[in-house]
Amino acid sequence: RTLPPCVITLHSGFLRLPDLLDGSQITERIFITFLSSCAVMQEHTVETAHGVLHVTVHGTGNARRPAILTFHDVGLESKSCFSTLFKFEEMQEIVKNFTVVHIDALGQEDGAAAYPAGYQYPSMDQLAETVPTVLQYFNFRTIIGVGVGAGAYILAKFAMCNPEAVEGLVLINIDAEARGWMDWAAHKVHLVICSVLICSSEEMSAGTELLQSHRERISKASHLPNMELFWKSYNNRRDLNIDRSNTFKCPVMLVVGDQAPHEDAAVECNSKLDPTTTSFLKMADAGGMPQLTQPSKLTEAFKYFIQGMGYMASSCMTRLSRSRTTSLSSSYSMEGSRSRSRTLSQSSQGGQMPPSPSHTMEVSC
Structure with missing residues (x-):
């Protein structure tokens, strides 16, 4: 009918x-x-103890698998931070097998109303406390977290407080240490976000199209005061106090662009994590936003990460190659450019479980 x-x-x-x-x-x-x-998209408003969250859910996924839950960086929201990656053609193999949940930090969604003067924005710890409410709202038992910058810090904090709820973490541009040394006026926020958090020095000097589009978007945002509050909250974060005796209880993949503003912080974080459950992916030609500039490489690495957790064992991996590096934590490595090296699918023949991800990887393909 x-x-x-x-x-x-x-x-x-x-x-x-x-x-x-x-x-x-x-x-x-x-x-x-x-x-x-x-891939049906649903938008929700989730009331938490610290305010109302805007949450977007893609697909119905598989109830026996964890949801993929993302959290964005300062100056971005879920759409601008993750749409390029999750709309990427080869990412659809993952998306169709998992429920994907995008959280917008309080007041950061596109079109959000500006908070009134004097509004007390939640701390990073309090923002991390909103994540369990989202899981309860959708009845998710476990997640694979994907966070960028401030979002990576929030998901890291959540994972340390709720280890039973996190099966894996992909932390892009993570900075686990307290800073608190910058104070910027609101009208400078769009420049600060682009120059300090988002873009590499090469992107700043070149004035790339990506940089210009983010500057324009941020400067015209109706909720620019909210971005400043989020930035100040992130800038006033506490040290996560990660060390070998106090670390994540799940597999972790750290990702950072080569020469990105966050490179040193990501390297420092990597040195404090358990090398048997952590992989460090430093991506060449990725700038400060590898999820936007190198979605193909990041998708392939993400597939490999998920396969290592026991999901999608038969997934095809044909693009990402890894150059041989020396890691302080392991002598294992894989080599080369696409023309002269094994790909990830070749290194895990027949969909078998890949080697333990305890290695530094530089992606140069």
Whole structure:
């Protein structure tokens, strides 16, 4: 039978079914089949003890698998921080097998109303306390966390306080140490975010299109005061106090762009983690936002990481190659450019479990 007009929310936005099908009529069975093949997006508002969160959920995933939960960096929100990565063609193999949940930090979603003067924005610890509420709201038992910058810190804090809820962590541009040495006026926030948090020195000097687009977006944002509050909260963060005796209880992949502003901090964090459960991925030509500039390499590394956790064991890995480096924690390494090295799929033949991720990796392909 024919169905009334409806709206389906997809990754790319809102799509009217009659427009999609050019006005033709379809049966209910075909419609259900069509729905099942789509990555349906749902937007939610989740009330927490520290404020109301905007949360976006993609797909229904597999109830027996953890959800992939993301948390963005300062100056970004979930869409600008992660859409390039999660819309990437090769990432769809992962997306269709997991529920993907994007959290926008309080007041950071696109179009959010600016907080009034004098508003006390939550601390980083308090923002981490909002994550359990999201898990409870959606009835998620465990997650694989993917965080960038401030989001990486928040998910790291959450994982240390709730180890039973986290099966794996991908921490991009992590800085686990307290800083508290910058104080910037609100009208400078867009420059600070681009120059200190997001972009590498090469990107700043070159004035890349990516840099310009982020500057323009931040400077025109109606909730710029909220960004400043988030920045100040991150800048006033406490040291996570990570060491070999106080570390994560799950596999961790640290990611940073070569020559990125966060490179030294990520290296320092890597030195404090358990080398048998940690991999360190330093990406060449990635700048300060590898999830935006190198989605292909990051997707392949993420697939490898998930495979190492026992999920998607038969996943094809054909693009990412890893150059041989010397790691203080391990003598194991893999070599080279695409033309002269084994790929990740070749190094884990037949979908077998890959080697323990206790190595430094520099991606130069």
